[in-house]
């Protein structure tokens with residue numbers, strides 16, 4: 112199948128050709144015809160599958176014909192869980208729509224100035240890409256007219272659910288016209304997603320593409336057992352010296368740790384920076400621009416902030432701390448191996464991580480083989496029978512997500528703030544800080560699956 116077979120407006124095909132896309136991806140092949148026919152669609156597709164074009168090309172196709180209703184409000188509304196994803200969707204939209212005349216794309220995100228947003232919303236908007244919390248604010252202040260709205264897209268609906276945006280998403284949907292077309296994209300389609308779809312979509316077509324397994328094929332996954340924080344730091348240092356590492360994202364469990372590790376790495380002479388939800392939008396954008404331009408080799412990030420990052424040169428993802436949810440592992444490692452390239456994902460796991468590791472392996476259906484770097488072997492080895500399992504071939508088993516209905520990212524991700532009370536001041540960290548941190552965090556390594564080796 113080619114893009115020409117999809118009945119898209121010639122101006123959209125021209126933009127697609129400029130981008131060098133030769134054929135639609137599976138999600139695009141399946142979703143675009145249904146969407147052009149006007150059906151509601153719920154699709155399981157992750158970042159990296161081409162899902163943005165799958166919904167945005169039909170959305171732009173609608174804009175190729177004039178609106179039936181006069182007004183200034185958006186004709187297309189895309190809701191995303193994070194600011195980064197919203198910006199990425201906006202960027203992609205501008206690329207796909209560049210030959211269509213007068214398509215105005217506006218992003219409304221938390222952390223940005225209301226004054227600027229009020230100005231943006233006072234003019235005609237065709238496509239509005241927004242995070243739910245801030246959009247609700249503007250709706251409550253009567254700043255958005257949805258009378259022209261034709262299409263509502265819920266992007267990464269599972270993550271919006273996890274972040275407690277369900278009420279906000281439903282409130283937003285309730286003020287849009289009931290004859291709208293509604294699309295829901297989610298990494299997985301489970302019973303919670305089904306419930307939301309039943310409330311917001313009309314007889315949706317269900318589309319399922321590439322499983323987690325298929326998607327990870329081009330990513331080599333490695334595991335290093337670690338004894339303590341200083342062991343992690345030594346391994347990290349070793350990995351970062353590898354010449355084949357062009358750019359890497361290093362994931363930490365907390366925002367504090369992201370700051371501290373980025374500071375430590377910068378102090379060691381690496382081009383490193385942090386990215387997390389406590390940074391202002393301006394700082395986040397600046398850091399991401401540096402990453403895209405290749406001026407930042409190492410990004411130290413938390414899950415929420417790094418979700419959706421699409422930078423072709425990221426050769427390595429390093430899980431300095433394992434993610435809390437198995438699904439985040441897939442999102443994390445999907446930051447490498449973009450657009451068909453191969454990538455390397457390295458995870459550090461300590462005794463306390465045995466359950467997380469098992470969940471990840473069950474979720475991906477892939478056992479991660481432990482690796483050892485000569486001279487940096489762990490003192491502790493996993494006990495026989497613990498995490499020595501054969502490849503778990505069970506398909507995805509829905510793990511317990513945090514279904515908090517609080518509409519605040521911090522409530523749901525409070526594990527990311529768990530060190531907040533410790534007295535560290537932001538800024539450059541010192542060797543003394545590192546030692547304290549090493550001491551503080553070493554207590555996390557006491558429990559678990561390790562049996563002491565002979566020494």
Ligand code: AMP
Nearest residue numbers: 132134135136158159160161162163164
């Ligand atoms: P997404 O899943 O929307 O985040 O897209 C992942 C990456 O695939 C982005 O870099 C897109 O530019 C790229 N992409 C989307 N559709 C195609 C296509 N049909 N052919 C090649 N690359 C594509």
